[in-house]
Amino acid sequence: MAPSTPLPPTSWSLAARTWPEVRRGATVLVPTGSTEQHGPHLPLDTDTVIAAAVAAEAAAITGRADVVVAPALAYGASGEHQDFPGTVSLGHEALNLMLVELVRSLSTWARRIVFVNAHGGNAAGLVRAVGQLLAENHSVGWVPCTFGPGDAHAGRTETSLMLYLSPGNVHLDRAVCGNIRPLPELMPVLRSRGVKAVSPLGVLGDPAGASAAEGQELLTGAAGAVAARLAGAPDRYGCLQPLPAAVP
Numbered sequence: 001m002a003p004s005t006p007l008p009p010t011s012w013s014l015a016a017r018t019w020p021e022v023r024r025g026a027t028v029l030v031p032t033g034s035t036e037q038h039g040p041h042l043p044l045d046t047d048t049v050i051a052a053a054v055a056a057e058a059a060a061i062t063g064r065a066d067v068v069v070a071p072a073l074a075y076g077a078s079g080e081h082q083d084f085p086g087t088v089s090l091g092h093e094a095l096n097l098m099l100v101e102l103v104r105s106l107s108t109w110a111r112r113i114v115f116v117n118a119h120g121g122n123a124a125g126l127v128r129a130v131g132q133l134l135a136e137n138h139s140v141g142w143v144p145c146t147f148g149p150g151d152a153h154a155g156r157t158e159t160s161l162m163l164y165l166s167p168g169n170v171h172l173d174r175a176v177c178g179n180i181r182p183l184p185e186l187m188p189v190l191r192s193r194g195v196k197a198v199s200p201l202g203v204l205g206d207p208a209g210a211s212a213a214e215g216q217e218l219l220t221g222a223a224g225a226v227a228a229r230l231a232g233a234p235d236r237y238g239c240l241q242p243l244p245a246a247v248p
Contacts, residue, residue, distance in 0.1 A: 012059035014068040023066050025111040027230060029055040030102065031072035032126070032142075034119040037084035037195075039154035039203040041175040042162055044086045048074045050158070050219075051118035053165050054145045057223030058116065062230065070106075073098070076122040083196040092125050099129035107138050114240065115142035116226055120152075130238030141240035143229045147218045152183045153195070155205020157218060164215030172210075178203025 014028065033048025043049075052072040059067045078089035090098065099115070106113050115126055126142040133140045150157030155178065162170050179186065179199040186198050195202055229240040 011065070012056060012067060012069050014070045017068070022068070022109065024109050025066065026109070027064070027067045027112045027114065028070050028106055028110045029059060029067065029226075029230075030070045030106075030113060030115050031055040032076060032099075032115050032117045032119065032122050033072055033074055034076040034078045034121065035074050035086070035088040036076075036078040036081040036119075036121075037087050037154075037202045038158065039174075039176070039178065039207070040201055041171045041173075041207065042154050042158060043166065043169040044088075045074065046154070046158055046162055047076070047119040048072050049165050050161050051116055051145060053161075053219055054118065054222045054226055055116040057219060058226040058230070061223055061227040066111075067230070076119050077125055078119070078121050080121060080190055080194045081202065083194050084202055092128075095122065095125035096129045096132075099125060100132060103129075103133045103138050103140050104136075107140075112139040112141075112230075114140070114230055116145065117142055118145040127237045127239075130234065134234060134238060141229075141232070141234040141238055143226050143240050145222045146225055147222055150218070151180070151205025152186075153204040154178065154202060154207070155180075156207055156210045156214075157205070159207040159210035160212070160215035161218055162215065163210055163212040164219060167212060172207070175207040175210075176201055176203060177206040177208065180204075180206055 031051035033051040035044050038046040055069045059069050075090045077092050077095050081087040103113050147157050228242045232240040232242050
């Protein structure tokens with residue numbers, strides 16, 4: 001069976017509303033992505049497209065009129081990809097400042113702000129910014145877009161997601177297998193010398209076998225996990241955790 005069409009941004013889109021249509025006390029999901037290389041076959045906005053889609057699907061799952069999705073942040077901390085043309089990185093300091101100021105502004109009318117993150121390089125900035133904002137007594141947290149034991153970057157996982165979400169921007173004829181060693185083994189070199197030092201074409205994984213149908217399943221699973229965390233409490237890293245299951 002062919003996968004269904006991705007959900008369009010409708011009732012949960014903040015940008016599509018007029019100000020009288022915005023509820024005070026809303027929960028605002030802010031997708032955080034990046035503009036960075038994703039191998040020779042995926043577009044630079046891959047992380048941003050995925051974060052926005054997961055947030056929109058999570059909002060739809062809740063069925064709550066007071067959950068809205070803000071425009072995605074298309075720039076993040078992507079210094080590890082800077083050797084590849086097209087990559088645009090704010091760096092950690094600018095990202096931290098942007099996140100803090102966004103929440104301070106949103107908190108004047110929103111009840112809770114949740115960053116939905118699809119780029120691993122943003123994690124350090126999110127931890128730092130959310131920690132500061134919690135100390136300022138804002139209701140804020142962040143959640144990762146998780147897709148199980150998939151590969152790290154531009155492999156089968158992200159290729160499947162983009163085949164579902166933005167198939168016209170996926171070039172499977174250019175897809176190549178990259179470095180398939182576990183990410184923990186690569187991290188020391190990644191931190192010191194960047195992605196290109198371990199993968200000349202920028203792929204950490206193998207896109208082979210990717211499909212739109214798999215992408216739809218991955219999106220649904222990630223969105224469900226995000227929706228389950230929206231009402232949770234932040235851990236010591238500011239990452240929201242699901243509420244404990246009710247005892248029958």
